Amino acid sequence: MxxxxxxxxxxxxxxxxxxxxxxxxxxxxxxxxxxxxxxxxxxxxxxxxxxxxxxxxxxxxxxxxxxxxxxxxxxxxxSGDLSFRWGQLLWPGHYGLPSQLLQHAGCLDQALTVLGQYRRQLSPLLVPRVFTDRDYCYVQWLDACGLGEQKRFMVETAMTALSSYSRWQSRQPLPWEYGFSYAQPRTYEQYRTHLGGTLYFDLGVDVMRIPKAWLHEPWPQASATAFRVAARHLHYEPPQPGSGFSEAVYQHLLQHIQQPLSLAETAEHFGMSSATFKRKLQRHDTHFQHLQDQVRLHASLYCLHILGWSNEQLAQYLQFNDLTNFRRAFRRWCGRTPGESRQLFLQI
Structure with a gap:
């Protein structure tokens, strides 16, 4: 490899x-x-x-x-609907034992666990990061390996896949809401047709959410026996690397978000010279500053809107010397101030 x-x-x-x-x-x-x-x-x-x-x-x-x-x-x-039609076919798929786990999952919570554990087979291009708060379950979609211009296409595909799959399993549409990091596209009507629900654009993050009550709602066509047999067989398969290179760098920066790393320090962690590291990032259609900004933006959005932190708490957490620098950086990351971001999320 x-x-x-x-x-x-x-x-x-x-x-x-x-x-x-x-x-x-x-x-x-x-x-x-x-x-x-x-x-x-x-x-x-x-x-x-x-x-x-x-x-x-x-x-x-x-x-x-x-x-x-x-x-x-x-x-x-x-027609602008190719990504949505592909997503409708994606899961459970015919991808061996991981697909069998998806087919026989007993509820949404179990299915999301399967997607995370076997995402190299089931979702190799976008990482499903799952987290919850008091009221909602969130599924954030993170670029694993440098999708470049095709990222929006894959976000459309992945969100459609999870929506269609969960509707098939539960035999009813689930009340998903959809947030996108990018501005509303010209193909907006395709979103309305294939996703439905509530759509929010220009959020700075690609995320779906659903009330937590739906996580453990039993799925009528599940088979606990078939699920356990597939899981047992998978247990004996050799492990595979689960992270794309861009994702691996993102996760490392996230783990050290309170001790901001330089490019040289990060390159050393990955066993490369700074020059080799920069070239590798370029081959993955990204660069170090973009990934660092993305990590800080996603952490900021989580802390502001899920945890309810103040600007002062977040600035201190991210090691900013003063609020002015934090607000300036936040605007650079997503095009709006923390206050404007709060107002936007209050409308959701």
Missing amino acids: NGAEHNAGVTWYEQDERYLAAHYQPGLLLDLLLTRNISSHKVLRGTGLFYDDILAGSSRLSVRQLRQLISNGEKISA
Whole structure:
């Protein structure tokens, strides 16, 4: 594998590593495009794959190759609904034992645990980070391996996947609400059609939430026996690196958020020179300052809106010398002041 291993046992996979089974989620996307009577050569142009490779059932492709397939698909499908239609097909899927766990999960809480534990197979491009407060369960979607221009497409796909899957399992629509880090797109009507619910844009974070009461509502078609058998078999499979490189850097910065790390210190943790580290981040369509700002913004939003912290508490937590510097930094991270952000979230 291309991924490196830190001396503390931290492993990751990289954007150019061929770890995605081509006949799994990429195959579903390919099928959606081939139904339009378009040549497979046109759909797969630039990916380095041929249709026969995928049919063989043994080919692997990288994040970069999948991004090229997504880019081709967006150009071919002008309707703006490709990501949503792909998401509707994504889970439980046909991805071996992890899919069996999803199929037989007894409730939403159990399903979210499965998504987190086996996300390399089930959600390899976006990390589902799950947390709760007194009233709600939140699922934040975090870029694992540098999606670049395809990140919005994957956010649409992942949110649709979880919504469709939970509706199928519970046999009723669940009251999900959806928040997006980006501004309202031109394809807004597709969001209304495929997601429904309440939609919020320009929040600085990609997140879904649902009242906690739905977490343990029993799902009627669950099989506890089948779930336990699949879980037992998975227990004996060798562990795989669970983090994409961008995600691994994000998590390390988050763990040290109160002791802000320099680029050189972070590069040393990952066993690289500063120059090599910067080049690797560039190959993952990101850079150190962006990841550091993202970590601080996400932590700030959590502390402000979930924990109810004051500006003073948060500024002290993030090691800012004064409130003016904190407000200035917060505006740089998300385009608004902490007060403006509070007003926005009060409307949600």
